[in-house]
Amino acid sequence: MSRVLMFKRFERFWHWSQALLIFVLLFTGFAIHGTYEVMRFSTAVQVHTLAAWALIVLWVFAIFWHFTTGEWRQYIPTRDGLLAVMHYYLIGTFTGASHPYKKTTKAKHNPLQRLAYLFFKVVISPIIWVSGLLYLFYNDWPATLAGALELETVALIHTGAAFAMLVFIIAHVYMTTMGKTLTSHIKPMITGYEDLDEHH
Numbered sequence: 001m002s003r004v005l006m007f008k009r010f011e012r013f014w015h016w017s018q019a020l021l022i023f024v025l026l027f028t029g030f031a032i033h034g035t036y037e038v039m040r041f042s043t044a045v046q047v048h049t050l051a052a053w054a055l056i057v058l059w060v061f062a063i064f065w066h067f068t069t070g071e072w073r074q075y076i077p078t079r080d081g082l083l084a085v086m087h088y089y090l091i092g093t094f095t096g097a098s099h100p101y102k103k104t105t106k107a108k109h110n111p112l113q114r115l116a117y118l119f120f121k122v123v124i125s126p127i128i129w130v131s132g133l134l135y136l137f138y139n140d141w142p143a144t145l146a147g148a149l150e151l152e153t154v155a156l157i158h159t160g161a162a163f164a165m166l167v168f169i170i171a172h173v174y175m176t177t178m179g180k181t182l183t184s185h186i187k188p189m190i191t192g193y194e195d196l197d198e199h200h
C-alpha cells in the first residue's frame with residue numbers, strides 16, 4: 001500500500017462548500033416551493049438567493065481550477081470497463097466481489113463516476129444555474145424574452161433540475177458508503193490522502 005494525495009486542498013474545499021451550499025439551496029428551495037412550512041417565505045427567498053450567488057462564484061473558481069490544472073480530463077467519458085463497474089454495483093457488491101476499477105491519481109473516477117459527474121456538471125448544474133438566474137431577473141426580462149417564455153416554465157425547469165440534483169445526491173451519498181468500510185471513501189475527501197495498492 002502507498003499513501004497518495006488523491007484530493008488536493010482546493011478540490012476538497014470546492015467539494016464540501018458545494019455540498020453545503022446545495023443542501024441550503026435544496027432546503028430553502030423546497031420551502032419556497034411550498035413543500036413544507038418551516039420558515040417565512042421571504043427568509044427562504046433571501047437565504048436561497050444568497051446561497052445561489054455564493055454557489056455561482058464557487059463554480060466560476062472551480063471551472064477555472066479544472067481547466068488550469070488539467071483536472072477536467074478526469075471527467076472524459078470512457079466505455080472501457082463501464083460494463084464491469086455496472087455489473088459490480090448491480091450484482092458484485094451483493095456477492096462480495098472486489099471492485100473492478102483500480103484508481104490512480106491521474107484517473108481517480110471509475111467509468112460510471114465519470115458519466116455521473118459529467119452529467120451533473122454539464123447538464124444538471126447549468127440548467128439549474130440558467131433557470132435560477134432567469135427566475136431571479138424575471139422583472140428585467142427584455143420584451144422579446146417575455147413574449148417567448150413564461151415564468152411558470154422557468155419555475156418548472158428549475159424545480160425539475162432540483163429534483164435531479166436530489167436524486168444525484170441520494171445516489172452519490174449512498175455510494176460513498178460502499179467502500180471497504182462505511183467511511184473509507186469519505187475520509188480521503190476530508191484528509192486528501194488515500195491508500196492505494198503499490199502496483200497501481
Ligand code: HEM
Pocket residue numbers: 022025026028029030032033034045048049052053055056128129131132133135136137155156158159161162163165166
Ligand atoms: C445556482 C443558482 C440558483 C439560482 C440563481 C436560484 C434562484 C432561484 C430563484 C430566484 C427562485 C425563486 C424565488 C422566488 O420565488 O422569489 C428559486 C426557487 C427554487 N430553487 Fe433555486 N436557484 C439556484 C440554485 C438552486 C439549487 C442548486 C436548487 C436545489 C438543488 C434550487 C432549488 C429551488 C427550488 C426547489 C425552488 C422553488 C421553485 C418553485 O416552486 O417555483 N435552486 N431559485
